[in-house]
Amino acid sequence: MSLYVECTPGFKDREALIEALVSTGFDRSQIEIHEEAVPLYGYQGDERSQRAHIVIRRQHVGQAANDVGWERLPDGTYRAWISEYDGRHRFGPETQNRLKQEYAYHAVARQQRALGRTVERRLLDTGEIEVVIGGYR
Amino acid sequence: MRMKHIRMIIKRDGSCTVDAINFTDTTCTQATQQILAALSAPVTEDRLKPEAQRLPRQANNRREATR
Numbered sequence: 077m078s079l080y081v082e083c084t085p086g087f088k089d090r091e092a093l094i095e096a097l098v099s100t101g102f103d104r105s106q107i108e109i110h111e112e113a114v115p116l117y118g119y120q121g122d123e124r125s126q127r128a129h130i131v132i133r134r135q136h137v138g139q140a141a142n143d144v145g146w147e148r149l150p151d152g153t154y155r156a157w158i159s160e161y162d163g164r165h166r167f168g169p170e171t172q173n174r175l176k177q178e179y180a181y182h183a184v185a186r187q188q189r190a191l192g193r194t195v196e197r198r199l200l201d202t203g204e205i206e207v208v209i210g211g212y213r
Numbered sequence: 214m215r216m217k218h219i220r221m222i223i224k225r226d227g228s229c230t231v232d233a234i235n236f237t238d239t240t241c242t243q244a245t246q247q248i249l250a251a252l253s254a255p256v257t258e259d260r261l262k263p264e265a266q267r268l269p270r271q272a273n274n275r276r277e278a279t280r
Contacts, residue, residue: 079241081231083254153253176227180252184221187251202225209219212236212244 085176087154089183093130093146096178100171106136116143116157126157138166181205219244229254 087093090109098104108114113127119140128145137144141162146154158167184207185195193211200206217235224230231248233241 079231079233079236079245081245081249082228083231083249083252084228085252085254088253089251173226177223177225180223180227180229183251183253184248187247191247200222204225205223207219207221207223209221209248210216212217212219212240 085180085183087146087156087179088152089179089186090130090148090154092179092183092186093154095182095186096175097130097132099178099182100175102132102136106132108133113147116145118142118159119161128157130154137162141166177205181207184209217241219248221248 094104094107094109097107108131110129110131113129114131116124116126116128116131117134118124119134119142124142126145126147128143128147130146132144134141134143142159143157144159144162144167145157147157148154156172158172163169163172181197185197188195188209193209196208196210198206198208215235217233217237220232220234222230222232229252231245233245236244
């Protein structure tokens with residue numbers, strides 16, 4: 077019996093999200109983690125109305141950048157706060173897609189390794205990531 | 214032949230396909246659901262693979278041929 081499923085992941089695993097951010101080029105020391113959401117600041121140091129639990133401050137994002145953050149919602153998923161400016165620069169569509177790709181890998185790899193399974197990863201020529209999970213009995 | 218395993222492809226837009234391969238029973242559903250739980254992912258498509266759907270009829274044809 078075989079089953080084939082297609083899906084679109086959502087950010088819910090905090091550690092996987094942090095690992096995905098590291099995979100997209102940030103140092104772990106640049107990523108703030110807060111139990112309570114904290115304010116985000118704009119490029120002029122102005123406090124924004126958005127708050128987040130995972131934050132990368134603007135000096136690590138780029139020149140004239142704003143803080144970017146991920147706010148944990150009541151259902152446990154994370155919502156990204158990325159300004160329109162940063163969405164055209166450091167966090168453009170390519171980076172955001174890469175973040176989703178890396179998140180999916182890390183979320184599954186963390187879960188499956190905790191269950192004692194083997195996880196192999198391979199980057200394909202198409203830019204897709206192939207993950208093979210073994211160790212089923 | 215490779216043991217039962219999951220092959221997952223993470224596309225460039227972050228969407229995923231999860232394919233349970235060489236499972237001989239309904240544990241393939243359980244294995245797939247585990248992956249989906251890790252992804253917090255709503256399923257956009259879910260189907261038995263065509264070759265899996267053909268197998269019962271082929272097996273029946275073989276039985277009929279040996280009668």
